[in-house]
Amino acid sequence: MIRKFIEKARSVETVVKVIPKLPGAINETLHTIIKDDKKIVISDFKFVNDELLREFKKNNSNIIVNPPDEELAKAKYGITDSFAGIAETASVCLLNDNSMTGSFSLFTEVHIAFLNAEDIVPRPRNIFLDEPFKSITEKEDFIIVSGSSATADMGTLVRGVHGPAKLYVVILN
Amino acid sequence: MRQVYSNIHPREIADKSVKGNLEKAVNMALLVESEAVSKNTKTFNANRYAAKNNIKDYQQLREQVRRLKEYSIEEQPKLLKELENSINQNGGTFYFAKTAEDASKYITEICKKHNAKLVVKAKSITSEEIKLNHYLQEAEIEVAETDLAEFILQISGEQPSHIVAPAIHRSKERISALFRNNFKTNLPLTTGEDLTKFAKDILRNKFLTADIGISGANVIAADTGTLLLVESEGNIRMVTQAPPVHIVVAGVEKVIPHRKDLWKFIELLAPSATGQNLTSYTHIIKPPLKIHPFSFDGRKKKEREFYLVVIDNGRTSMREDSVLREALYCIRCSACMNVCANFQAVGGHAFGGETSPGGIGGSWEAGTGNLDKAIFSDLCTGCSRCVTECPVLIDIPWLNENLRYRLNKKNIPEKLLNIIAATLPFENDEKNASLQKKIFANYYFIANWGSKFPSLLNTISDSGIIKNIAEKILKIDKRRSLPKFNSNTLLKQCEKHSQNISRANVKNKVLLFADLFTNFSRPSAGIATVKVFNKLGIEVIISNVGNEGRDSLSQGFLSTTKNRALETANYLQKYIDDGLDVIVVEPSILALFRKDYKHFLDEKLFNKLKHNCYDPIEYLMKIFDKYKLSVKDFFNLNPGLKKSRIFFHSHCQQRSIYSEKPTIDFFKKLGFNLTTSTVECCGMAGSFGYKKQYYDLSVKVGKELVEQIEDAVNDTTDFIILSSGVSCHQQINDLTNISTIHPIELLHKCLK
Ligand code: SF4
Numbered sequence: 024m025i026r027k028f029i030e031k032a033r034s035v036e037t038v039v040k041v042i043p044k045l046p047g048a049i050n051e052t053l054h055t056i057i058k059d060d061k062k063i064v065i066s067d068f069k070f071v072n073d074e075l076l077r078e079f080k081k082n083n084s085n086i087i088v089n090p091p092d093e094e095l096a097k098a099k100y101g102i103t104d105s106f107a108g109i110a111e112t113a114s115v116c117l118l119n120d121n122s123m124t125g126s127f128s129l130f131t132e133v134h135i136a137f138l139n140a141e142d143i144v145p146r147p148r149n150i151f152l153d154e155p156f157k158s159i160t161e162k163e164d165f166i167i168v169s170g171s172s173a174t175a176d177m178g179t180l181v182r183g184v185h186g187p188a189k190l191y192v193v194i195l196n
Numbered sequence: 197m198r199q200v201y202s203n204i205h206p207r208e209i210a211d212k213s214v215k216g217n218l219e220k221a222v223n224m225a226l227l228v229e230s231e232a233v234s235k236n237t238k239t240f241n242a243n244r245y246a247a248k249n250n251i252k253d254y255q256q257l258r259e260q261v262r263r264l265k266e267y268s269i270e271e272q273p274k275l276l277k278e279l280e281n282s283i284n285q286n287g288g289t290f291y292f293a294k295t296a297e298d299a300s301k302y303i304t305e306i307c308k309k310h311n312a313k314l315v316v317k318a319k320s321i322t323s324e325e326i327k328l329n330h331y332l333q334e335a336e337i338e339v340a341e342t343d344l345a346e347f348i349l350q351i352s353g354e355q356p357s358h359i360v361a362p363a364i365h366r367s368k369e370r371i372s373a374l375f376r377n378n379f380k381t382n383l384p385l386t387t388g389e390d391l392t393k394f395a396k397d398i399l400r401n402k403f404l405t406a407d408i409g410i411s412g413a414n415v416i417a418a419d420t421g422t423l424l425l426v427e428s429e430g431n432i433r434m435v436t437q438a439p440p441v442h443i444v445v446a447g448v449e450k451v452i453p454h455r456k457d458l459w460k461f462i463e464l465l466a467p468s469a470t471g472q473n474l475t476s477y478t479h480i481i482k483p484p485l486k487i488h489p490f491s492f493d494g495r496k497k498k499e500r501e502f503y504l505v506v507i508d509n510g511r512t513s514m515r516e517d518s519v520l521r522e523a524l525y526c527i528r529c530s531a532c533m534n535v536c537a538n539f540q541a542v543g544g545h546a547f548g549g550e551t552s553p554g555g556i557g558g559s560w561e562a563g564t565g566n567l568d569k570a571i572f573s574d575l576c577t578g579c580s581r582c583v584t585e586c587p588v589l590i591d592i593p594w595l596n597e598n599l600r601y602r603l604n605k606k607n608i609p610e611k612l613l614n615i616i617a618a619t620l621p622f623e624n625d626e627k628n629a630s631l632q633k634k635i636f637a638n639y640y641f642i643a644n645w646g647s648k649f650p651s652l653l654n655t656i657s658d659s660g661i662i663k664n665i666a667e668k669i670l671k672i673d674k675r676r677s678l679p680k681f682n683s684n685t686l687l688k689q690c691e692k693h694s695q696n697i698s699r700a701n702v703k704n705k706v707l708l709f710a711d712l713f714t715n716f717s718r719p720s721a722g723i724a725t726v727k728v729f730n731k732l733g734i735e736v737i738i739s740n741v742g743n744e745g746r747d748s749l750s751q752g753f754l755s756t757t758k759n760r761a762l763e764t765a766n767y768l769q770k771y772i773d774d775g776l777d778v779i780v781v782e783p784s785i786l787a788l789f790r791k792d793y794k795h796f797l798d799e800k801l802f803n804k805l806k807h808n809c810y811d812p813i814e815y816l817m818k819i820f821d822k823y824k825l826s827v828k829d830f831f832n833l834n835p836g837l838k839k840s841r842i843f844f845h846s847h848c849q850q851r852s853i854y855s856e857k858p859t860i861d862f863f864k865k866l867g868f869n870l871t872t873s874t875v876e877c878c879g880m881a882g883s884f885g886y887k888k889q890y891y892d893l894s895v896k897v898g899k900e901l902v903e904q905i906e907d908a909v910n911d912t913t914d915f916i917i918l919s920s921g922v923s924c925h926q927q928i929n930d931l932t933n934i935s936t937i938h939p940i941e942l943l944h945k946c947l948k
Pocket residue numbers: 532535536537538539554555556575576577578579580581582583592593
């Protein structure tokens with residue numbers, strides 16, 4: 024399933040990183056993606072253990088905790104978790120609620136989504152039909168993100184319109 | 197004239213009920229918009245074919261969605277009540293608008309109530325239908341269209357030309373010129389990236405300061421008040437969450453019963469639309485969102501509010517109309533536009549109305565506006581390529597034939613011409629149709645009559661005078677060569693020659709249907725069929741009727757077609773009941789029996805025809821399989837013929853009934869190197885290419901086929917060009933002077 028996810032992600036220019044569930048590995052991976060000192064916002068994690076980000080968060084002055092709205096609009100990196108991944112479409116599924124997952128993954132230029140490897144399902148239908156995802160999708164507001172924001176309206180395919188130009192999916196295996 | 201047409205603004209000719217607008221629009225689009233439309237629709241089209249092939253249960257999925265839509269429309273009143281309850285329970289406000297005006301006024305009132313100065317809007321065809329922007333601007337509320345295509349259109353003042361990509365008719369260069377002119381900027385704006393950045397910077401500011409967001413919805417689930425919204429740019433995400441107030445405007449047909457069924461639409465929509473697995477963002481939300489309200493500019497925060505405005509605007513009448521009801525099943529994917537050869541050539545400013553483009557657009561314009569606005573449905577040639585591609589199995593050409601029937605009734609014929617037309621057979625409800633339509637609806641009679649005096653008629657039909665008269669009175673373009681009449685029809689040739697049936701192998705008997713086109717225009721294909729079948733030991737009986745109704749159906753003469761269908765089917769039934777299979781050489785007639793007749797016959801009779809009529813090579817394939825015959829015993833493999841390479845253009849309707857594959861497979865078996873055309877249609881489409889008003893369009897479509905032939909043939913002479921349809925043969929012949937043959941004629945040449 025991970026292999027399929029990676030293969031499908033390639034065609035939509037989503038970068039996938041598969042790493043172990045370890046704070047050190049996560050810290051290292053995030054630093055390979057975030058190389059400048061632009062502002063970072065991190066949503067409330069409900070499906071991925073946010074303790075795993077402790078090393079990354081430690082003494083990181085670029086992270087804005089509880090950003091005021093004006094700051095959010097200026098942040099460059101949005102880090103979120105996801106409650107499911109879909110292999111066939113290389114998608115991550117995000118809550119669109121007060122955890123701010125749906126907002127931090129929108130206003131920023133780069134979206135980094137964490138996904139537990141065991142939460143990857145084959146097709147979109149599986150998040151509606153199979154537990155434990157079904158209990159989420161039957162009541163919560165959510166977004167299936169299947170690539171960075173894109174348009175073909177300007178004569179060519181351009182990534183980075185009103186949402187992030189870049190999507191990274193970090194699969195925790 | 198070119199100058200005049202290229203200066204026409206699309207908005208001026210959007211309403212096709214205005215006399216002359218359709219013709220002007222076609223000419224404008226061919227000159228100005230064709231290139232961009234063609235490139236973009238063909239990309240979507242190719243991507244859709246690929247995406248569809250990747251979905252293993254595609255057929256089941258589309259049938260499920262079709263059933264779901266049928267159920268939803270049937271149960272609409274009940275679902276609307278349920279939806280209203282759900283929206284109220286969620287803390288939103290539900291409003292049912294009977295008319296477009298009602299909806300726009302209501303939305304404007306909400307905006308005023310919230311003291312809105314700026315509204316950000318996501319793409320919504322429905323808001324276009326109700327002319328919402330006009331009402332908001334009248335109330336001095338600024339509207340920012342945030343979908344980049346709609347942003348372009350807001351500046352250019354044009355109507356959408358496609359439902360998924362509304363500015364599909366604009367090339368990068370034309371967008372760049374528009375921006376530079378409108379924003380008086382010297383920025384280079386040469387690349388797609390430049391243009392996107394320029395627009396998104398403007399819009400970012402709008403999102404952050406807007407008072408209200410307005411969007412449409414792809415699907416709405418009544419049980420929970422859940423919306424499904426799909427997009428790629430992220431503007432819907434912004435519209436639904438950046439401002440505190442969200443208004444959704446959607447047609448009543450978008451409502452389905454259950455949230456749990458949304459996945460079916462999710463899996464079907466994007467592959468059918470742009471050929472993506474999914475678009476970047478798929479929202480499943482039950483507003484008002486549970487995200488704290490934002491204020492990016494220091495203004496006081498407001499509580500989130502949500503309004504759902506569902507509009508009727510003619511949909512209830514569509515629901516009660518057994519034909520237009522089908523259009524309500526549409527999930528607005530655009531497959532029928534991308535696959536349509538005529539649409540690829542002109543796009544929705546010509547093949548479309550004020551709001552709705554494409555083959556399905558006529559029914560929407562008629563249903564939500566009035567019948568006269570649907571006149572552009574005349575650009576539907578009935579090629580049926582969209583029928584196999586529509587994910588919800590809507591028979592779009594049938595809808596257009598019905599619109600034509602209704603429009604014919606409303607036509608006011610010229611008196612003098614009506615006297616000429618009175619000599620032709622038609623039913624009372626068809627008497628108002630134009631002379632041109634009456635002539636084409638009765639091609640059988642013309643051909644039959646012409647076959648009696650062929651040499652005289654062929655000589656005069658080549659003369660300039662006759663062509664001028666035909667152009668003036670019948671509006672048959674004089675650049676076309678008129679079909680040649682032939683006294684040596686298939687029926688006559690068969691009467692003269694007895695059959696030489698091989699005693700070997702298959703002892704069988706079939707009926708060869710002497711269809712209008714094979715009998716009068718291409719008897720050689722009929723004769724080849726007889727000879728090949730005889731060789732296998734199959735006796736061929738030739739039908740003595742041939743007036744099956746394809747000509748009348750194409751002109752919307754539904755009553756006449758019904759009579760012809762019944763007469764033909766009753767005739768064929770006798771043979772089928774006696775155990776004979778029916779062979780039909782011309783694909784448009786085979787498609788008539790297998791597909792279109794379902795609208796005219798009872799189910800039992802229709803199924804009898806559908807399951808017992810065959811294309812000649814399809815039938816051979818069946819016989820070879822059944823009797824375990826070897827092609828080597830009957831045909832020379834990759835024969836001594838000098839030409840061993842084939843270019844095969846199969847008729848559009850042949851592809852729509854899936855009868856082209858046996859031909860391809862058969863010639864491959866014989867060792868031929870075969871290339872097939874990839875165009876959806878040759879552009880001739882029976883009478884369409886003869887009509888003066890559509891000649892240029894027909895040639896534009898045909899040229900692509902010609903290019904493919906030329907590319908394949910590529911200055912070698914080692915090629916045989918096969919075309920299965922008489923129309924395609926005429927088009928290729930007219931545009932290249934290459935004479936094509938029917939596949940069965942080549943098989944005849946390969947006989948041992
Ligand atoms: S039948 Fe052919 S011409 Fe008519 S809308 Fe469909 S694809 Fe277009």
